Amino acid sequence: MAKVLMKGNEAIGEAAIRAGCKNYFAYPITPQSEVAEYLAKRMPEVDGVFLQGESEVAVGYMIFGAAACGERVMTTSSSPGVSLMSEAISYIAGARCPAVFVNIMRGGPGLGGILPSQADYFQATKGGGHGDYRLLVMAPEGVQEAVDMTMKAFDLAEKYRGPVMIMGDGLIGQMMEPVEFPEDFTPTPMNNDDWATSGMATRGTDKRNLVKSLFLDPKQLNDHNLLLKAGYDRMRQEEVRYEGYNTDAEYKLLIVSYGTMSRVCKTAIDTMKEEGLEIGMVRPQTLFPFPEQAIHDAAAKESCSHVVSIELSMGQMVEDVDRCVKGQRPVTWYGECGGDIPTPEEIIDHVKSLLKN
Amino acid sequence: MGKIELKGIVIIVGNYGSGKTETAVNLAFHRKAAGVDVRMADLDLVNPYFRTREARHILFEKGIQVVLPEEKYMNADLPILAPQVAGLIRNPAELTILDAGGDDTGTTVLAALADSFVGRDVNLIQVVNPLRPFTETVEGCMRIQEEIEASSKLKVTGLVSNANLIDETTPDIIYKGYELIQELSHQAGIRVEFITAHEKLLPGLDLSRFDTPVLPILRQLVPPWKKQGL
DSSP states (O other): OOOEEEEHHHHHHHHHHHTTOOEEEEOOOTTSHHHHHHHHHHHHHTTOEEEEOSSHHHHHHHHHHHHHTTOOEEEEEOHHHHHHHHHHHHHHHHTTOOEEEEEEEBOOSTTOOSSBOOTTHHHHHHOSSSSSOOOEEEOOSSHHHHHHHHHHHHHHHHHHTSEEEEEEEHHHHHOEEEEOOOTTOOOOOOOOTTTOOSOHHHHTOSOOOOOOOOOOSHHHHHHHHHHHHHHHHHHHHHOOOEEEESTTSOOSEEEEOOHHHHHHHHHHHHHHHHTTOOEEEEEESEEESOOHHHHHHHHHOTTOOEEEEEESSSSSHHHHHHHHHTTSSOEEEEEOOSSOOOOHHHHHHHHHHHHHO | OOOOOOOEEEEEEESTTSSHHHHHHHHHHHHHHTTOOEEEEEEOOSOSSSOGGGGHHHHHHTTOEEEOOOGGGTTOOSOOOOTHHHHHHHSOOSEEEEEEOSHHHHHHHHHHTHHHHTTSOEEEEEEEOTTSTTOSSHHHHHHHHHHHHHHHTSOOOEEEEOOOOGGGOOHHHHHHHHHHHHHHHHHHTOEEEEEEEEGGGGGGSOGGGOSSOEEEEOOOSOOTTSOTTO
């Protein structure tokens, strides 16, 4: 298929359809409402359903219900909406149902603002809802990657039988870029007969399936949590994704940055390279599992004297970066969290000031 | 190809993401450079980012007056229409450009301004980028045109082809966009005002293929890692 020009929000909607998702439930919120606008038009064309819930709380449980039936299902929201869905996300993780959540982040806390943010990093990677669960979290840097990750998210949700989240800052949703969808992609949903409540007649069996997150017996609950943990450990082995940028050079400083913030960093790195100053970057594409080893090793490079985590939050990912660097180099934070995105020039000034000290 | 000679009140409409604001801002620069007195208003009440207000500083620098919502509401997702807009329509400049929001939802605001338009010559210009969803075909463009006319209570009077894939635009994309807009013009009985092409592409284009003027574009609405005005 030839390239088309799409907003990130539209492209995420189209990617879900291409991945075989015919169930989309959502509640509008800036800056992600175009996903709902787009899928309201597109879902009927593919015999799919878009249903607007009365709130994000309701949407969370619509997702749970459809996922429990073994259907490919997605919702999209923005920060405050994802907070409202967090209870359902915990239930979905506990009940081991595959589902795709998209968070096109805006400023917070509370109502915050409608401009881009990455301040839901903790919420996505460390919890949000209650209990011992993890979300597999992917963070695209542009519209094409948002498409690729959304399509991949459905497979991963089924591979691990749990919720997967796409984290994009508001700009990912709002900006337009040329994008291409794979031509010969045929979604192959997994066989979920052994667990989904898809109807005994449909499955041609007399075995009942039960989807639940309630385990009153302590041993059963512990075993259940061990099973979940085994899945998260497997993610750490098999699903870590990241991009190294200018990491072959003898860089003086290492940046860790993700999403559209990393695009600004790339421009800054290119400019500094032209001036003869080498700066490297590791861009996590998965926020959980986190590219721990890659960051550890990149920080260890002899030429590198400092590591800086650049993010649209007041210093969240920097805690993970610090954990990975393990004291080899000083680790600091730089960023903004009001809606403005630092410019390449501001990043260059900051990097130079770090190297001067 | 002739010259762009749009005057009076020009309202830029089109489907969501067709490039209305980029077209509107570049049209303002182009006419201003030709010595025309230009004023603009940001009527986009539906889009949260990448609106005329994002280009306000460069518009001000070039001496183009822009009517915007109050600064404190600039980043609110509320449908705020600055009261000065009605005044701008009643006392228009030589060229007054109103940049509306996308789709029929974005042009509903025009119906609210209907009283101000009475007795005035209004150019309602539909911008088309065939590389955007839902406007790849003449039928798709006609559908959006009908929806916009129904919600704005105005008739589309002119067409603009803004065929582009941003940095990946080729001459072929512009030629195909031209063919589509000509076909749309033929079927809808509406004239083509101009087509757009990025300045960098102009030397590689066979301009003799066009019966319409070409508006050169420099991108003013860019993400923060790109330079404005290139």
